[in-house]
Amino acid sequence: MMMNVCVLGTGYVGLVTGACLAEIGHDVTCVDSDVDKLAVLTHGDIPIFEPGLQKIVQMNAEMGRLRFSDDLRSALEAEELVLFVAVGTPTAPDGSADLSALFNAVATVARQRSARCPQGFMILVVKSTVPVGTCKRVQAVLSSHLPGSQFAVVSNPEFLREGCAVQDFMHPDRIVVGCTSPRALMAMRRLYAPLIGRGHCLVETDAVETSELIKYASNVFLATKIGLINEFARLCEAVGADVVELSRAIGLDHRIGVHCLVAGPGFGGSCFPKDLRALVDLAGKQERPMPIAEAVIASNAEHKRIMAMKICGALDGDVQGMRIAILGLSFKAGTDDIREAPAIDLIATLLDLGAILSAYDPHANTPAARLFPEVDYAACVEDAVSEVDAIVIMTEWAEFRDLDWEHLASVVSQPLVIDLRNHLDPERLASCGFDYVGVGRPKFNNAAYDAVPFLAISKGQSSSPSAA
Ligand SMILES: NC(=O)c1ccc[n+]([C@@H]2O[C@H](COP(=O)([O-])OP(=O)(O)OC[C@H]3O[C@@H](n4cnc5c(N)ncnc54)[C@H](O)[C@@H]3O)[C@@H](O)[C@H]2O)c1
Structure with missing residues (x-):
């Protein structure tokens, strides 16, 4: 059954939520305070790179089920509304x-709803990741403007992954809904009925606090897996083991699982780092410290620092005046999001150490250029790597695998690839003439960097400016 939906905030989560709810048959208005974003959306484009999203935005807009506006008041006029x-x-x-x-958004909703539609029933769904309470x-806030019989608040955290957000929304592992109102719960079941009907699991919690905390618990578990496998990668390098084989073997144990078990440059993005910090803050305020979560944050920062040292080591200990190409700027493949991306930390560190940087990302050059205008952004890989002393792979974009590495070996100054994603085929790179350095794969680190004493990069140096 079609329901009236308004989505406040058309970012990576709000836009996917609005488009996918329209796709399953609801009538959706997306509202954002950013007029530039709305202008892009009303012209049929989307302001972010997210595979498959543009198509469903366009289709649903054409069918009249999805619209974009800065006019929250009109959107709040529907008697029965899920916001x-x-x-x-x-x-x-x-x-x-x-x-x-x-809270700015909620205060505006409360005021305008009481003025525009004092009679109806509004379910305010908190989709943003928020601390318990x-x-x-x-x-x-809503109670101070509306009678309790005319609204309910629901916690419905989002678990989508950028890069496959549409797929994740349409085929979720679970949908979590926390609420105390039977009427709101019935409405949430109706709203998600097309997805639940396909066998996707609805987890209902009667305490909103449980639902709020589930999101943080998920992220700290996933971040812990990444943090641990990165620590194993470092140990592998010391003892002569291979982290790729190790993670495959332990991931085959169903209690561990293969996901989030890939060694790399350290985790980043708009969720894990900030959600871990918020969780530690919440736990501290509740006088229930979470030393494991705190250790994961510290371990990740240390790993990023060591990865920067690894690059220095591979360049004979000093990157001053060295030309380095950074391939990949987004925090992972499939997105243009550079918020707390490992590449951003690395660029800040290498610039501080006097390196001369070029960079290429298929979708994230523009946001990165706002942060680091001194980097030379290239329109293609070949331009980025021309006459460089080292190439550093920071994002696992598929296109990097398929490059003509033989040709690229002829345009660089020094044929050295430092692959912090273990993304390329080391043997192929070696056959094209490159020295190759991976993460946790000492058998492929044919650039004898281990012999070079690492530079002491100070602990404070690798904290990224927030791109949020
Ligand atoms: N990005 C992800 O992969 C992801 C996944 C799960 C959960 N989350 C959570 O979802 C929430 C949103 O994340 P995001 O990445 O989509 O953020 P985002 O920064 O991409 O989007 C937020 C949007 O809200 C808009 N906005 C801010 N104030 C507003 C107001 N008063 N009225 C209308 N619009 C307003 C901004 O203009 C922006 O477009 C966060 O809490 C995040 O932790 C994000």
Whole structure:
């Protein structure tokens, strides 16, 4: 059954949510405070790179089920309304989640709903990732403007992964809904019925606190897996083991699982780092410290620092004046999102050490150029690597595998590839004449960098400027 939906915030989560809810038959209005973003969307384009999204945005807009507006008031006129809040919740200076965008949005909704539609029933769904207790605070704000019989607050955290967000939304491992209102719960079941009907699991929690915490628990588990496999990668290098074979073998154990078990440059992105910080902050405030979560944050920072040292080591210990090409800027393949991307940390460190950088990313050159205008951004890999002393792979874009590496060996100054994603075929690279350095794969590290004493890169040096 079609329902009236409004999505507040058309970022990576809000736009996917709005488009996918329209795709399963609902009538959706997406509202954003960013007029530039809305202008792009109303012209039929999308402001982010997300595979498959543009198509469903266009199709549903054409069918009249999906529209974009800055006019929240009109959207709030529907008597029966499901309103998603999907605004950003970045890290505040003290490490907690900055909820100012969320509460600004909620305060506006409360005021305008009471003025425009005092009779109906509105379900306010908190889609943003928020610390435990936030939904109760949202409830209090709405209560000061609307009678309790005319609204309910629901926690419905999002688990999609950028790069396969549409697929994840349409085929979720689970949909988590936390609410205390039977009427709202019935409505949420109706809203997601087309997905639940396909066998996707709806997890209902009667305490909103459980739902809010599930999101943080998921992310800390996943980040811990990545942190651990990166620590194993470093150990592998010391003892002569291979981390790729190791992670495959342990991942085959169903209790461990293969996902998030790939050694790399350290985790980044708009979720894991900030959500871990917010979780540690929440746990501290509750006087229930979480030393494992704290250790994962510290381990990841240390790993990024060691990866920068690895690059220095491969370049005889000093990158001052060295020309280095960074291939890949987004925090992972399939997205243009550079928020807390490992490449961003690395660029900051290498620039501080006096390296001369060029960079190429198929989708993220533009946002990176806003952060580091001093880097030379190239329109193709060949231009980026021309006359460089080293190529560093920072994002696992498929196209990097298929490059004509033989030809690239002829345009660089020094044929050295430092593959911090273990993304390329080391034997093929060697056959094209490249020295190859991977992560946790000492048998392929044919650039004898281990013999070079690592530079001491100070611990403070590799903290990325937030691109949020
Ligand atoms: N990006 C992900 O992969 C992902 C996955 C799961 C959960 N989340 C969570 O979802 C939330 C949103 O993340 P995102 O990556 O989509 O953020 P984003 O920064 O891409 O998008 C947020 C949008 O909200 C808009 N906005 C801010 N204040 C507003 C207001 N008052 N009214 C209308 N629009 C407003 C901004 O203009 C922006 O377009 C965060 O809490 C995040 O932690 C993100």
